[in-house]
Amino acid sequence: MDMSERKLQILQAIIMNYLETAEPVGSRTISRRFPMGISSATIRNEMSDLEELGLIEQPHTSAGRIPSSKGYRLYVDHLMERDQMSQAQANALRGILREKTMQLDSMLREIGNLLAALTKYTAIVTMPQLKKAKLKHIQLIPLDQKSVILVLVTDGNIVRNHVIPLKQPLSGEELYRLSDVLNRHLSGLTVSEITLPLIQKMKGEMYIGHDMMESLLNAIHDTMRYADDVDIFTSGAANILNFPEFSNIARARAIMEFFQQKDQMLHVLGGDSAPEEENTAARDGKLRIRIGSENQIEQLRDCSIITATYHYNSQSIGSISVVGPMRMDYDKVISALEYLIHDFPDLFDPESSQEEDGYEKGREG
Amino acid sequence: MDMSERKLQILQAIIMNYLETAEPVGSRTISRRFPMGISSATIRNEMSDLEELGLIEQPHTSAGRIPSSKGYRLYVDHLMERDQMSQAQANALRGILREKTMQLDSMLREIGNLLAALTKYTAIVTMPQLKKAKLKHIQLIPLDQKSVILVLVTDGNIVRNHVIPLKQPLSGEELYRLSDVLNRHLSGLTVSEITLPLIQKMKGEMYIGHDMMESLLNAIHDTMRYADDVDIFTSGAANILNFPEFSNIARARAIMEFFQQKDQMLHVLGGDSAPEEENTAARDGKLRIRIGSENQIEQLRDCSIITATYHYNSQSIGSISVVGPMRMDYDKVISALEYLIHDFPDLFDPESSQEEDGYEKGREG
DNA sequence: TGTTAGCACTCAACACAGAAGAGTGCTAAC
DNA sequence: GTTAGCACTCTTCTGTGTTGAGTGCTAACA
Numbered sequence: 053m054d055m056s057e058r059k060l061q062i063l064q065a066i067i068m069n070y071l072e073t074a075e076p077v078g079s080r081t082i083s084r085r086f087p088m089g090i091s092s093a094t095i096r097n098e099m100s101d102l103e104e105l106g107l108i109e110q111p112h113t114s115a116g117r118i119p120s121s122k123g124y125r126l127y128v129d130h131l132m133e134r135d136q137m138s139q140a141q142a143n144a145l146r147g148i149l150r151e152k153t154m155q156l157d158s159m160l161r162e163i164g165n166l167l168a169a170l171t172k173y174t175a176i177v178t179m180p181q182l183k184k185a186k187l188k189h190i191q192l193i194p195l196d197q198k199s200v201i202l203v204l205v206t207d208g209n210i211v212r213n214h215v216i217p218l219k220q221p222l223s224g225e226e227l228y229r230l231s232d233v234l235n236r237h238l239s240g241l242t243v244s245e246i247t248l249p250l251i252q253k254m255k256g257e258m259y260i261g262h263d264m265m266e267s268l269l270n271a272i273h274d275t276m277r278y279a280d281d282v283d284i285f286t287s288g289a290a291n292i293l294n295f296p297e298f299s300n301i302a303r304a305r306a307i308m309e310f311f312q313q314k315d316q317m318l319h320v321l322g323g324d325s326a327p328e329e330e331n332t333a334a335r336d337g338k339l340r341i342r343i344g345s346e347n348q349i350e351q352l353r354d355c356s357i358i359t360a361t362y363h364y365n366s367q368s369i370g371s372i373s374v375v376g377p378m379r380m381d382y383d384k385v386i387s388a389l390e391y392l393i394h395d396f397p398d399l400f401d402p403e404s405s406q407e408e409d410g411y412e413k414g415r416e417g
Numbered sequence: 418m419d420m421s422e423r424k425l426q427i428l429q430a431i432i433m434n435y436l437e438t439a440e441p442v443g444s445r446t447i448s449r450r451f452p453m454g455i456s457s458a459t460i461r462n463e464m465s466d467l468e469e470l471g472l473i474e475q476p477h478t479s480a481g482r483i484p485s486s487k488g489y490r491l492y493v494d495h496l497m498e499r500d501q502m503s504q505a506q507a508n509a510l511r512g513i514l515r516e517k518t519m520q521l522d523s524m525l526r527e528i529g530n531l532l533a534a535l536t537k538y539t540a541i542v543t544m545p546q547l548k549k550a551k552l553k554h555i556q557l558i559p560l561d562q563k564s565v566i567l568v569l570v571t572d573g574n575i576v577r578n579h580v581i582p583l584k585q586p587l588s589g590e591e592l593y594r595l596s597d598v599l600n601r602h603l604s605g606l607t608v609s610e611i612t613l614p615l616i617q618k619m620k621g622e623m624y625i626g627h628d629m630m631e632s633l634l635n636a637i638h639d640t641m642r643y644a645d646d647v648d649i650f651t652s653g654a655a656n657i658l659n660f661p662e663f664s665n666i667a668r669a670r671a672i673m674e675f676f677q678q679k680d681q682m683l684h685v686l687g688g689d690s691a692p693e694e695e696n697t698a699a700r701d702g703k704l705r706i707r708i709g710s711e712n713q714i715e716q717l718r719d720c721s722i723i724t725a726t727y728h729y730n731s732q733s734i735g736s737i738s739v740v741g742p743m744r745m746d747y748d749k750v751i752s753a754l755e756y757l758i759h760d761f762p763d764l765f766d767p768e769s770s771q772e773e774d775g776y777e778k779g780r781e782g
Numbered sequence: 783t784g785t786t787a788g789c790a791c792t793c794a795a796c797a798c799a800g801a802a803g804a805g806t807g808c809t810a811a812c
Numbered sequence: 813g814t815t816a817g818c819a820c821t822c823t824t825c826t827g828t829g830t831t832g833a834g835t836g837c838t839a840a841c842a
Contacts, residue, residue, distance in 0.1 A: 078805050093815050096806070114805050114822040155566075155580050193556045193568060201520075201576055203558060203568055211566055213576050215520050228593060289654070290673035293666065301664045308655035308673070443834050458786050461835065479793045479834050786841075795831085802825080812815075 055105070061088060062098050063107055064131045067119045071379055074296050076116030121344035121378065124356070128341055128382050137387040141170055145391055156180055156209045161285050163372060163392065168288025171385050173376035174311065178321055179283035180210045182276075183243050184367040190234045192216075192227040200227060202275055204243075208364040216271045234272075243276045282318060282370075286311050297354055297377045306351040320349055321359060321371050338393055338400065339386060344378040356380050360389045362399045420470070426453060427463050428472055429496045432484045436744055439661050441481030486709035486743065489721070493706055493747050502752040506535055510756055521545055521574045526650050528737060528757065533653025536750050538741035539676070543686055544648040545575045547641075548608050549732040555599045557581075557592040565592060567640055569608075573729040581636045599637075608641045647735075649679050662719055662742045671716040685714055686724060686736050703758055703765065704751060709743040721745050725754045727764045 065086040069077045079095040099117055102108045107123035110116075119127070144166055160177045167175040185206035193201040195215060200222065203213045222230070237254050238246055251269045289311045298304045310316060340359040347353065352375075359373040372392070374385045393400040430451040434442045444457040444464060464482055467473045472488035475481075484492070509531055525542045532540040550571035558566040560580060565587065568578045587595070602619050603611055616634045654676045663669045675681060705724045712718065717740075724738040737757070739750045758765040 076805090080805075091815050092805095093807095093817090094813085097814085100807080110806085112822060113807095114803095114820085116805065155578075188561075189559055191556065191558045191568075193570060194554055195570060195574060195576075196553075201568075201570060203556075203566075203578070205558060205560060205566065209560060209580070211560075211578050213520075213568070213578065215574070288677070290670060290677050293670040293673055299666045301658065301666060301669060304666060304669055305655060305658040308658060312653065312655050441834090445834075456786055457834095458788090459784085462785090465836080475835085477793060478836095479791085479832095481834065784842090786839100788838090788840100790835105790837090792833105792835075794833090797830080798828085800826090800828105802823105804821105804823085806819105806821075808819090809817090810815100811817100812813105 058088070058090075059098055059102060060131060061086075062095055063102055063119075063123060064127065066099075066102075066108055066117055067123065067127045067131070070118055071381060074379060076111055076118050078116035081116065119379075121346055124343045124378060124382075125346070128343065128386075132383055132386075134383060134387065137391050141388065142391060144170060145388070145395065155211055157211070160370070160372070161287075164285050164287040167372070167374055167388060167392075168291060170388055171374055171376070171381070172288070172291050172294070173374050173380060173385065174289050174292050175287045176311075176317060176321060176373045176375060177285045177287075178318065178370045178372075179285060180206075180208055180362075180364070180369045181282055182206065182210060182212055184369050185210055185364055186242050187239050187246075190231060190238055192231045192234070194222070194224055194227060197221045202272060204276070206364075208369065214275045216268070216275055219267050230268075246273065246276055248273060282314075284314050284317055292376065295377045295379075297379065303354065307355065310349070310351045316349065320347065320352065320357070321373050339389055341382075341386075354378055356382070358382070358385050358389060360393055360400060362396075364399075423453070423455075424463055424467055425491075425496060426451075427460060428467055428484075428488060429492065431464075431467075431473055431482055432488065432492045432496070435483055436746060439744060441476055441483050443481035446481065484744075486711055489708045489743060489747075490711070493708070493751075497748055497751075499748060499752070502756050506753065507756060509535060510753070510760065520576055522576070525735070525737070526652075529650050529652040532737070532739055532753060532757075533656060535753055536739055536741070536746070537653075537656050537659070538739050538745060538750065539654050539657050540652045541676075541682060541686060541738045541740060542650045542652075543683065543735045543737075544650060545571075545573055545727075545729070545734045546647055547571065547575060547577055549734050550575055550729055551607050552604050552611075555596060555603055557596045557599070559587070559589055559592060562586045567637060569641070571729075573734065579640045581633070581640055584632050595633075611638065611641055613638060647679075647683060649682055651676050657741065660742045660744075662744065668719065672720065675714070675716045681714065685712065685717065685722070686738050704754055706747075706751075719743055721747070723747070723750050723754060725758055725765060727761075729764075 062082060065082045066077045069081060069085065079092040079099060082095050083090070083092040099108065102123075103110065103117065106120055107126060108117040109120050111118065145163075157179060160179065164175040164177040182204065185208045187204060188207045189203075189205040191203045191205075193203060193213075195201050197218075198221075199215050199217050201213050202216050203211065205211050233254060237250070251273050255265055255269065289308065292298055292307060293304055298307065338360065340361070341356065342352075342359075343356045345353055347355065347357065354377060355375055356378050357373050357375050359371050361368045361371045363369060372389070374380075374389065376385065427447060430447045431442045434446060434450065444460040447460050448455070448457040464473065467488075468475065468482065471485055472491060473482040474485050476483065510528075522544060525544060529540040529542040547569065550573045552569060553572045554568075554570040556568045556570075558568060558578075560566050562583075563586075564580050564582050566578050567581050568576065570576050598619060602615070616638050619634065620630055654673065657663055657672060658669055663672065703725065705726070706721065707717075707724075708721045710718055712720065712722065719742060720740055721743050722738050722740050724736050726733045726736045728734060737754070739745075739754065741750065
């Protein structure tokens with residue numbers, strides 16, 4: 053069976069109508085609303101073919117047709133009309149850039165909030181993974197007699213702090229000198245490059261007691277290893293309840309529970325795509341679009357996820373996703389995310405993120 | 418009409434049954450399940466009285482009775498049987514304390530997660546308000562040519578960092594000296610005590626260019642002023658969808674939307690209690706219990722909120738709340754929160770939080 | 783005077799049946 | 813290849829009893 057131009061037109065009509073109404077689409081509706089010079093009977097025949105091709109399906113015998121995951125996929129890859137993001141939306145996103153000096157963390161949060169507000173879906177941002185970024189600066193700050201704060205700054209302007217226990221008090225002066233040694237040895241490295249042997253090597257240069265040093269350095273090492281349980285930020289989770297496909301409370305609960313489970317979200321979002329997925333779910337090499345059953349997780353079978361990955365030093369360090377019903381406005385979401393990618397080239401383009409001062413530059417252009 | 422002992426017994430029976438089943442309770446159910454030597458007819462008469470007193474209500478003529486907000490209030494204040502928290506629960510909470518050195522922020526998050534898991538309701542934690550805590554340490558850390566990070570540590574072990582723009586680069590050495598001056602002048606003060614005149618006074622002591630200094634100090638001042646949009650942490654939001662009272666999707670959405678609106682949550686949780694509320698909603702001066710219609714917010718009319726406020730330096734700096742359906746297991750939630758209060762006396766008791774090293778001590782006992 | 787049995791009444795919830803309506807698939811004609 | 817027509821299917825809606833839980837009232841009883 054051939055995939056004629058007309059079949060594609062009809063598929064597109066079905067999808068467009070369904071995106072709007074969330075109701076199964078019948079042949080007569082199409083012949084009325086999308087006049088293409090053929091009768092509903094002809095459309096019926098074509099629809100029958102489309103169904104056989106697995107692009108649309110029938111909830112029950114006497115209902116209209118709704119798009120299948122495969123149908124949406126075809127639509128997204130080939131049929132969708134891409135229009136420019138509205139000026140208002142672009143301005144909203146650009147508004148983020150106004151605040152000139154911002155840490156990556158809070159910037160990402162802002163982006164998440166804005167995406168959720170803009171799309172009316174749910175935005176999920178995985179915060180930058182410390183592990184993969186290069187350390188720019190390390191500083192120990194006194195907390196109390198028994199502990200200090202270790203502040204890590206990476207070249208992506210990620211700032212993290214962790215409390216480290218102390219065996220005996222250290223003066224501010226000592227902490228400063230210690231920070232200095234740490235900086236000289238560790239800055240420029242990624243956290244995962246900081247190994248125990250390297251830590252051992254530093255001990256010679258330290259001025260304070262030997263076993264004191266030992267335990268402190270070990271603590272720093274541990275902290276860096278385990279500091280990195282990735283944070284996830286979700287915005288607009290309730291938005292998704294506005295769509296009729298989630299008026300079923302069980303589904304609503306399932307998706308809300310998903311939003312609660314960090315591990316699972318990480319697995320789905322940050323996750324390395326399964327091999328067989330590569331050719332279907334990838335797009336432009338920039339956005340990753342997973343539609344309905346393309347998601348492995350049961351709870352997401354009725355959802356689509358569009359993910360942009362952001363980079364630093366050619367390494368993917370986190371992602372920004374929009375989750376919505378399968379019947380989502382793909383065009384709008386993709387536009388928004390592509391706008392982001394375009395406007396923050398240093399953040400999203402693996403090739404252009406080598407330079408110092410990283411994503412800052414993206415903001416100017 | 419007098420409030421006889423028997424009426425109270427019947428009210429208690431109604432509430433206990435309703436907490437369990439979520440169904441309106443009839444007179445016969447009570448006479449069968451809570452034998453107190455009177456017939457259902459008598460119970461009917463008493464119930465009629467209880468309804469007139471506003472303690473129970475009838476969804477419709479031929480249904481049983483359900484407790485009203487006022488009924489729950491009476492129950493919580495006078496009837497509820499308080500049993501000890503189960504050993505398992507206590508252990509779970511005590512587990513938090515194991516991790517000896519923890520920042521207040523992450524500890525509160527942990528507490529929130531645990532409360533949600535323990536109670537099966539939703540926990541909301543408002544993070545400590547920087548404004549009201551005393552500064553313990555201030556440190557400037559280099560970020561890049563155009564900005565530095567201002568790290569603030571308060572005596573409650575709250576750590577916050579903010580990026581501050583720079584007019585011209587400063588060396589690490591300069592930043593260190595600058596930090597030193599800031600510390601000498603500002604530590605021991607609360608953020609709100611740091612006024613512009615005070616900032617001006619410091620300028621003399623600085624070694625770097627005059628207008629450079631001016632702008633940096635102003636930026637610090639601004640940062641401290643505005644740094645403090647209070648963060649809120651929510652855990653187990655989806656839990657609440659498990660209860661039949663939220664199987665209505667509109668209600669589910671309303672409550673989920675509430676969990677999204679930081680401003681509104683702050684208003685409800687941190688909020689100063691309305692004057693007329695004082696005598697009804699307060700309890701023990703420790704926990705604040707708001708039942709159903711006692712909440713001002715429409716979306717929370719079917720919910721109850723139990724809030725514990727934590728303190729530092731005799732100042733309330735944040736709160737921990739559990740939100741559940743009005744038909745919540747008050748006993749369990751109150752036990753859990755009181756356990757917390759008991760185990761972290763320095764955190765929750767305004768009188769005992771003066772000392773250095775604050776809430777740390779609570780963990781030992 | 784308080785308690786209880788009995789009874790009529792109310793009302794939500796459920797099940798069933800019929801009607802309406804949307805949509806299909808098939809067939810035959812164009 | 814296209815289309816009109818028609819029988820058929822299946823959901824949705826509406827109306828109608830029926831059931832059962834629960835009440836309120838009354839009259840009798842201790």
